[in-house]
Amino acid sequence: xxxxxxxxxxxxxxxxxxxxxxxxxxMQLLPYDVIDSFARPDMxxxxxxxxxxxxxxxxxxIVQYGRxxxxxxxxxxxxxxxxxxxIADDLLTKIPHSISLVLPAYLIALVxxxxxxxxxxxxxGRMFDTxxxxxxxxxxxxxxxxxxxLVMYFFGYQLRxxxxxxxxxxxxxxxxxxxxxLFMPCLVLIVAFYPDMSRYVRSSAIGQLNEDYxxxxxxxxxxKREIFVxxxxxxxxxxxxxxxxxxxxxxxxGALITETIFAWPGVGKYFADAVNSFDYPVVMAxxxxxxxxVIIGNLLADISYRLADPRVRLKGEL
Amino acid sequence: xxxxxSKVAAALVLGLLFTGCASDDGxxxxxxxxxxxTRTGTFTYAISGDPSSSNAINTxxxxxxxxxxxxxxxxxxxxxxxxxTQLVLAESITPSDDGLSITVKLKSGVLFSDGEPLTADDVVxxxxxxxIKENGAADALWINDQPITVTKVDDLTxxxxxxxxxxxxxxxxxxxxxxxxxxxxxxxTDFSANELPSYVGSNGYQLAEYRRGxxxxxxxxxxxxxxxxxxxNLVLRIVANADTVKAALQxxxxxxxxxxxxxxxxxATSPVTVYPYPEGRVAYLGVVVPKVPNEKLxxxxxxxxxxxxxxxxxxxxxxNYELAYTILPPSNxxxxxxxxxxxxxxxxxxxxxxxxxxxxxxxxxxxxxxDLQAQAEVAVIQAQAGAAGITIxxxxxxxxxxxxxxxxxxxxxxxxGGYIMGTEPDxxxxxxxxxxxxxxxxYANSEVDAAFAAGATAYTENERRAxxxxxxxLIAQDAIFYAIADNLKIIAxxxxxxxxxxxxxxxxxxxxxxxxxSEK
Numbered sequence: 001x002x003x004x005x006x007x008x009x010x011x012x013x014x015x016x017x018x019x020x021x022x023x024x025x026x027m028q029l030l031p032y033d034v035i036d037s038f039a040r041p042d043m044x045x046x047x048x049x050x051x052x053x054x055x056x057x058x059x060x061x062i063v064q065y066g067r068x069x070x071x072x073x074x075x076x077x078x079x080x081x082x083x084x085x086x087i088a089d090d091l092l093t094k095i096p097h098s099i100s101l102v103l104p105a106y107l108i109a110l111v112x113x114x115x116x117x118x119x120x121x122x123x124x125g126r127m128f129d130t131x132x133x134x135x136x137x138x139x140x141x142x143x144x145x146x147x148x149x150l151v152m153y154f155f156g157y158q159l160r161x162x163x164x165x166x167x168x169x170x171x172x173x174x175x176x177x178x179x180x181x182l183f184m185p186c187l188v189l190i191v192a193f194y195p196d197m198s199r200y201v202r203s204s205a206i207g208q209l210n211e212d213y214x215x216x217x218x219x220x221x222x223x224k225r226e227i228f229v230x231x232x233x234x235x236x237x238x239x240x241x242x243x244x245x246x247x248x249x250x251x252x253x254g255a256l257i258t259e260t261i262f263a264w265p266g267v268g269k270y271f272a273d274a275v276n277s278f279d280y281p282v283v284m285a286x287x288x289x290x291x292x293x294v295i296i297g298n299l300l301a302d303i304s305y306r307l308a309d310p311r312v313r314l315k316g317e318l
Numbered sequence: 319x320x321x322x323x324s325k326v327a328a329a330l331v332l333g334l335l336f337t338g339c340a341s342d343d344g345x346x347x348x349x350x351x352x353x354x355x356t357r358t359g360t361f362t363y364a365i366s367g368d369p370s371s372s373n374a375i376n377t378x379x380x381x382x383x384x385x386x387x388x389x390x391x392x393x394x395x396x397x398x399x400x401x402x403t404q405l406v407l408a409e410s411i412t413p414s415d416d417g418l419s420i421t422v423k424l425k426s427g428v429l430f431s432d433g434e435p436l437t438a439d440d441v442v443x444x445x446x447x448x449x450i451k452e453n454g455a456a457d458a459l460w461i462n463d464q465p466i467t468v469t470k471v472d473d474l475t476x477x478x479x480x481x482x483x484x485x486x487x488x489x490x491x492x493x494x495x496x497x498x499x500x501x502x503x504x505x506x507t508d509f510s511a512n513e514l515p516s517y518v519g520s521n522g523y524q525l526a527e528y529r530r531g532x533x534x535x536x537x538x539x540x541x542x543x544x545x546x547x548x549x550x551n552l553v554l555r556i557v558a559n560a561d562t563v564k565a566a567l568q569x570x571x572x573x574x575x576x577x578x579x580x581x582x583x584x585x586a587t588s589p590v591t592v593y594p595y596p597e598g599r600v601a602y603l604g605v606v607v608p609k610v611p612n613e614k615l616x617x618x619x620x621x622x623x624x625x626x627x628x629x630x631x632x633x634x635x636x637x638n639y640e641l642a643y644t645i646l647p648p649s650n651x652x653x654x655x656x657x658x659x660x661x662x663x664x665x666x667x668x669x670x671x672x673x674x675x676x677x678x679x680x681x682x683x684x685x686x687x688x689d690l691q692a693q694a695e696v697a698v699i700q701a702q703a704g705a706a707g708i709t710i711x712x713x714x715x716x717x718x719x720x721x722x723x724x725x726x727x728x729x730x731x732x733x734x735g736g737y738i739m740g741t742e743p744d745x746x747x748x749x750x751x752x753x754x755x756x757x758x759x760x761y762a763n764s765e766v767d768a769a770f771a772a773g774a775t776a777y778t779e780n781e782r783r784a785x786x787x788x789x790x791x792l793i794a795q796d797a798i799f800y801a802i803a804d805n806l807k808i809i810a811x812x813x814x815x816x817x818x819x820x821x822x823x824x825x826x827x828x829x830x831x832x833x834x835x836s837e838k
Contacts, residue, residue, distance in 0.1 A: 164565050170535055262562070263559070
């Protein structure tokens with residue numbers, strides 16, 4: 001296992017390096033640099049050139065890349081062109097905010113997807129299955145921003161049950177206040193995450209029903225409930241582990257639209273604002289972070305899958 | 319674009335189908351119990367973004383200046399609508415007979431929020447720092463490339479010495495200079511930065527908490543020298559999405575926000591009153607001159623446009639705007655209509671395109687993608703220019719001023735802008751003088767520079783008027799600036815808030831004095 005892990009890590013490192021190189025090269029191609037973040041129209045071009053030299057921006061590309069990479073490894077992503085703030089500091093504040101919104105939404109969506117997907121699979125072709133399958137199709141087709149406005153109108157304006165803006169009321173940081181603010185954006189994200197997973201579980205369950213072991217269980221007189229709880233669910237849930245790993249980047253950037261609409265101060269809103277403002281260093285930092293999380297997520301998914309399914313281990317060793 | 323109401327009405331039908339829930343009224347009136355309405359004791363004002371600078375020395379954007387005006391006070395304010403100077407920290411402002419110095423006597427008993435007295439030392443400190451060009455906003459404190467100097471006479475008196483006579487000096491000294499305390503800043507403080515190490519001011523509120531991207535919270539300054547604010551907390555809540563702002567206004571989660579004309583009908587059933595007011599703003603189409611050096615092409619573009627249609631698309635009703643023709647808003651007493659107005663003439667535009675020698679001209683137009691009015695303006699401009707054979711490519715960018723500042727290297731050729739520079743015409747020099755701090759056009763015309771200088775130093779009103787008329791005519795002739803309109807600003811305020819007349823709606827800062835707002 002340790003050997004496998006080391007091999008995967010060794011493979012992941014060059015990939016991360018490659019991504020960092022591409023991100024940096026793209027940044028270099030863009031018509032902005034850090035000096036632009038504080039240049040004004042009346043500043044002397046000679047003074048700007050001196051500043052560029054002081055910041056090492058006239059060094060060769062590879063030297064600048066090395067310096068930038070060293071900074072990134074130490075958590076220094078540079079500065080926002082718009083706010084002139086440290087991007088690393090901003091991300092440190094905003095990542096926990098995003099996780100606090102996306103993680104509960106994802107977990108609830110996962111539980112719902114597994115339960116409803118299995119039940120739909122077990123009742124294939126019946127009314128329950130039709131309702132679940134049709135609602136999944138509808139939820140997938142529904143644009144998140146539109147559903148977010150609907151939720152806001154219904155729960156926020158018509159029913160006045162939940163506050164519309166932000167993560168906390170001003171000056172409050174208690175759990176009850178947080179949960180009140182969490183409800184609407186969380187609901188939007190559940191509806192965004194749930195249908196794909198539910199369809200996946202449903203189709204896996206239906207696929208499993210055609211397997212020989214199910215026929216054998218039936219022949220032995222096992223009830224439908226026993227077959228689903230003890231056998232089918234195990235086979236269906238294994239691939240779900242992969243989904244969990246792949247969801248890692250979503251924890252950070254998975255709520256871009258929802259955060260923007262509900263003014264949730266997370267990475268999604270930060271990223272959306274940066275894109276709208278052409279704030280390249282922020283865009284690149286978030287993209288780099290996302291790419292790294294995709295790789296790490298894949299790695300985690302493979303490892304967990306390997307731990308959970310002995311057949312994968314056997315194949316891996318062949 | 320669909321309105322919020324129609325979107326959600328359609329959505330509700332589907333929502334009811336799948337949730338099995340039903341609303342009794344089905345209309346716009348809320349049926350539930352409010353849990354999120356505004357709490358008593360707090361005035362919550364929605365702003366669209368963080369202040370781009372919270373440094374009172376160099377801030378220049380709307381929210382940065384709003385922040386500065388909440389925490390700090392100037393010596394005096396110049397009323398944008400009347401041009402009258404209203405004393406704030408100053409007890410008197412007395413120009414000398416020869417016009418080469420101005421003596422300012424300060425009010426006594428004024429304290430900063432930390433309890434320290436505000437004295438002449440603080441005024442000298444503030445103006446000395448502000449006059450340093452590197453700190454980013456020194457224009458108003460320089461005359462003919464010489465700085466205005468300030469000297470302490472006694473603890474409550476300062477004297478400003480002008481390098482030469484300037485009719486605009488009092489306005490220049492009073493406008494947007496907020497007095498900061500000398501004693502709180504270490505000697506090595508960088509005043510060109512966008513943030514300061516502390517925010518101690520003398521106005522009615524003091525900053526209690528700033529969460530970037532979320533809100534700025536202010537509490538009453540117990541040492542305030544005026545009538546203490548009756549609302550204990552003031553919150554500037556950052557909400558960028560226009561639909562979210564509207565919904566929060568309707569629920570009472572926020573008390574006030576700027577709205578656009580298209581949103582007003584949706585607020586009709588809410589306990590909110592809409593206040594349109596003039597700001598003396600000029601909305602315009604600007605040209606990055608080094609990117610479009612061909613004057614005939616610029617003129618062709620301007621002749622292709624019809625400002626009335628552009629303004630109507632953006633502000634819907636003629637009651638919401640007044641067409642503008644020069645760099646000064648039409649309400650400004652120094653504005654003239656005797657300029658080239660570029661009345662739409664497609665044939666002439668086509669002829670000028672041909673004369674320009676540019677085949678199939680393509681120009682890139684930068685604008686703020688999140689601004690609903692700018693979206694409408696660029697759509698009309700694109701269509702009108704197209705009729706004259708000029709292709710306009712749109713480039714939405716919420717931070718496009720950084721791009722424009724690159725001049726010849728900019729990715730945009732044209733941009734949609736707007737400014738509020740007050741009633742003193744010399745203030746507009748910062749935009750159009752070749753060395754102006756906000757010369758986003760990268761425009762340089764020595765005749766314009768000379769005319770601005772002549773206007774500032776002229777002794778008689780007629781001389782000044784002639785100089786500023788010349789400025790307006792020259793800039794129009796050069797076709798670098800196409801004025802569209804002076805649009806009214808529209809603010810929606812919850813009916814539970816009173817004192818709006820006393821707090822006074824003003825340009826840029828929203829309220830001249832937030833401390834005068836109260837709850838019913």
